[in-house]
Amino acid sequence: MLEFFDRWYKRKFSDPDSLMLLMLLVTVSLLLAVWGGILMPVIVAAIIAYLLDWPVVQLIKTGFSRTYASSLVLTLFIAISILIFVVVVPVVSQQSVNLIQETPQIWKEGQQWLLTLPELYPNFVQVDHIQKGLHGLNQKIVEVGEKLISASFSSLADLGALLIYLILVPLMVFFMLKDKQLLIDNIAKFLPNERRLIKQVGSEMNLQIANYIRGKVIEIVIVGAVSAATFAFMDLRYAVLLGVLVGFSVLIPYIGAAVVTIPVAIVALFQWGVTPDFWYLMVAYFIIQALDGNLLVPVLFSEAVSLHPIYIIVAVLFFGGLWGFWGVFFAIPLATLVKAVINAWSPPPTEPSENTEI
Known part of the structure; x- marks a missing residue:
C-alpha cells in the first residue's frame, strides 16, 4: 500500500509546478477556513469587481481612462442597486408579511383538504395516518418558526456589520477596478517561480x-x-x-x-x-x-x-x-x-x- 502511494505521489508531484499548485490550493483553503468570515467583505468586493470589469473594459475600448470608466460603472451600479432597493425591496417585504399572515389560513385549508382524502380514496388513505402525519408536521412547523424568530433577533446585531459593508465594499470595488493590473502584479510577486x-x-x-x-x-x-x-x-x-x-x-x-x-x-x-x-x-x-x-x-x-x-x-x-x-x-x-x-x-x-x- 505504501509503495502504491509513493508511486502515485512521484507520478503526480515530482514536477515542482505540480507541488507548487498543491501548496497554493492548501494555503488558500486554510486561509478561507480560518479567516473566511473576516475576509468576506474582500470576497464580496472581488465578486462585484468581476461582475463590473467587463463594462469597464468596454468603456476603455471607446477611449475612456480606466479611472473614469471605473467611477462611471460603479456609480451606475450603485444607482441601480439603490433603485432596486427602493422599488422592489418594499414590495417584496410587504408581500412577504402578507403571505406570512395568511400562511395559517393556507395551512388550515390544506389540512382540511388532506382530511378529505380518506373519503375519496378509502382503500389507499387512512384517517389515522393523515392525523399522525399532520401532528408531526405541525410540531416541525412550530420548531422552524421558533428558529426563524430567534434568527431575526440575532440578525439585529449584524446591522453594524451591514453598515460597514455599505461603506467598505464599494470603496474596495473601485480600487479593484481602477488598479486591477497593479493588484495582479503585486499578487504575482508572492507566487513561486514554478x-x-x-x-x-x-x-x-x-x-x-x-x-x-x-x-x-x-x-x-x-x-x-x-x-x-x-x-x-x-x-x-x-x-x-x-x-x-x-x-x-x-x-x-x-x-x-x-x-x-x-x-x-x-x-x-x-x-x-x-x-x-x-x-x-x-x-x-x-x-x-x-x-x-x-x-x-x-x-x-x-x-x-x-x-x-x-x-x-x-x-x-x-x-x-x-x-x-x-x-x-x-x-x-x-x-x-x-x-x-x-x-x-x-x-x-x-x-x-x-x-x-x-
Missing part, C-alpha cells in the same frame, strides 16, 4: 468565474422579471415575491426549480383551487423553466465547461454545506476548478512516435 500549472489553472478559472458570475446575474434578472410579469399578468397574488424566488432559484441548478415550484403551486391553489386558472399558471411557469434551461442557459453559459448533472448536484451540496449561500453561488465554478486542477495534474497523452503505424 508557476506554469498555477498560470494554466488561473487563466482557465479567471475566464470561467467571470463568465459564470455575469451569466448567473443576468439569468437571475431575466428569469425573475419574466416570472413576476407573468404572475402579475395572470393576477396571481404575491407576484413580485414569487418572481424574486423563481429568479434566485436558478442559483441551485435542478434543485432550485423543483423547490420553488412548491410555493408557486400552493399560492395558486389557495387563490383559485384546482381550476383552469391554476393549470394555466402552472403551464406558464413550466414554459418559463423550459425556456430558461433550454434557451437562456446555453446562450449565457456557452463558454462554460460542461459538467455532468451529478457533479453539479454534489458540488452544490458540498460547497453549500461549507460556505452557505456563497458556496451554492460558486458551486459550479468551484467544481470547474476541481476539474481544471485534476486535468493539470493528469499526465499529458503520449503522442505516437513518427515510426508508429496508424
